[in-house]
Amino acid sequence: MSKEIAKIEETDHLAEQIANLIEQAKQHVIAQVNSTMTCTYYEIGRMIVEQEQKGQKRAEYGKGLLKSLSHRLTEQFGKGFSVDNLENMRHFYLVYREEISETVSGKLTSQKSETVSRISENDKGTTSLPFSLSWSHYLFLMRISNPQERKFYEIEAAKERWSLRELKRQFNSALYERMALSSDKKAIADMSKQGLIVEQPKDIVKDPYILEFLGIPENSSYSESDLEQRIIDELQNFLMELGKGYTFVGRQVRLTFDEQHFFVDLVFFNRLLQCFVLVDLKIGSVTHQDLGQMQMYVNYYDRVVKLPTENPTVGILLCKEKNDAVVEMTLPKENTQIFASQYELVLPNKETLMRLLEDKAGEE
Secondary structure, three states, X not given: OHHHHHHHHHHHHHHXXXXXXXXXXXXXHHHHHHHHHHHHHHHHHHHHHHHHOOOOOHXXXXXXXXXXXXXXXXXXXXXXXXXXXXXXXXXXXXXXXXXXXXXXXXXXXXXXOOOHHHOOOOOOOOOOOOOOOOHHHHHHHOOOOOHHHHHHHHHHHHHHOOOHHHHHHHHHOOHHHHHHHOOOHHHHHHHHHHOOOOOOHHHHOOOXXXXXXXXXXXXXXXXXXXXXXHHHHOHXXXXXXXOOOEEEEEEXXXXXXXXXXXXXXXXXEEOOOOEEEEEEEEEEEOOHHHHHHHHXXXXXXXXXXXXXXXXXXXXXXXXXXXXXXXXXXXXXXXXXXXXXXXXXXXXXXXXXXXXXXXXXXXXX
């Protein structure tokens, strides 16, 4: 019987490995198709611009060219080549040409096919072609006028495999501005080249957090337990708002010592920092008592729960209002574990955050 069980387990393991390989291959093919299509549209845009530049009256010539070109291509290939779409391809080239050091057509012709055997577990579906997202993603991205911001969202969307809907939500929640406001000048520049880099606790903390997906009206009356339940109901969205590397551990996690019971609202583990992250919810302004309690929770986890191989625990007080002076005077100067952040129940005003970011740049 034991041999039969062993054979079944071996077969199951082999089937799981093959299934994973097939899924990776599918993702790889999809990524290649998306990238090749986007590169083709970029090349079409380049060819249109170069043809326009041969005309003496570019505006009139370009308008007539697109109309004529649309008619010819639609006859031959069907939908997808309307005047508006061709204009999008033209604009796409104009936006991204500074970032492309060689013609995409050269990439397309020199691209070598890869065998499935070369797909590794670390393959994120990326490709050597210069565009790794779908055309729909780029239609949205090229409307972002700030090149640094646009590059940041492009990198994050590729790394985190954001759908177009997720990309729009992150943009509308002003993720770039929120992270930039809590970073120095060098970190902001790095964000536009590498995306978010998580190396220390402050890298995973946002201020504010945007919780519009909870569906709580801004001026409504609700309790901390109501807020917690809404977060649990929308846990997937909340994990996305928290950021990179989070896994959910539990809610109302009990800590007991000296026959007293305490409860942490939400407990997570961050795989990138290899540490527990404790979140306490406050519907009012944070107090020094709240900060002291969180310090106790963090101390307990560091001394009782975490493994020797894991890093110090991080505590985040998520509050509706925050008094920076209280936080600064309560926590030690060298604090790297306890943070207080506000939350907002509606999407932020991006223009306001952009002005704050500009003011900060001026001060630096």
